[in-house]
Amino acid sequence: MAIKKEAHISSFNLHPGRIIAGKYEIVSPLGSGWEGEVYRVKEKNTGVERAAKLFFPQRNRYERATKYYARKLHRLRHCLILIQYHTQERIILHGEPTTALISEYVEGELLSEFVKRQPGKRLAVFEALHLLHALAAGVEQIHLAREYHGDLHDDNIIIRRHGLSFMVKLVDMYNWGAPDAENIRDDVCNLIRIFYDALGGAARYPTLPREAKEICCGLKRSMITRKFRTAGHLRQYLENMHWYKN
Helix, strand or coil, X not given: CCCCCCCCCCCCCCCCCCEECXXXXXXXXXXECCCEEEEEEEECCCCCEEEEEEECHHHCHHHHHXXXXXXHHHHCCCXXXXXXXXXXXXXXXXXXXXXXXXEECCCCEEXXXXXXXXXXXXXXXXXXXXXXXXXXXXXXXHHHCCCCCCCCCCCCEEEEEECCEEEEEECCXXXXXXXXXXXXXXXXXHHHXXXXXHCCHHHXXXXXXXXXXXXXXXXXXXXXXXXXXXXXXXXXXXXXXXXXXX
């Protein structure tokens, strides 16, 4: 008896106009990663746009990943920084059973692309502070729920300007282990790194004002985690930070 070789799919390569699950029309690709690909889709019957994350079969054995994500997102549905989960669909792609998680579609662009479009490919200090505050306030809700994100970076943050501040959403979560203090510290350090990079990184760091440097702490983990134990502490610091006279 021949043993079926395990499928290894690295890309679904779905084109606009294709129908999946009999009811979603592919509009455009949104991104890809280790686990699978994300597409912007439109419901055939209503015209409502959604996001569909399709998991590569080899990354979702026995549907462990999709069940995990669906339950996690449902449990954290009050955390407004997370994209809201709706349902899942089982479809056949490249001859293999494939699961798609269907969630809300969020207008905006990846933070990495947004920063590249700014003058000098960086944010002004006040802009970066508003961004950091929005991210810290959102991640704080995850921490209060005794959870963590685990993979915060500028390629999984969707951003849109909203008045003086920003609307931000986290595209993904890489959170398989039980939450502990170290996980929380990782999230906080990643938030600071996002702020640091948005300001121009190492090339611009020497010219930053004292207020920004006191947040970045030279990217020294021990200093950051001593100053900001959680995202909530970081949010409170930003709301009450001291400004120095020039």
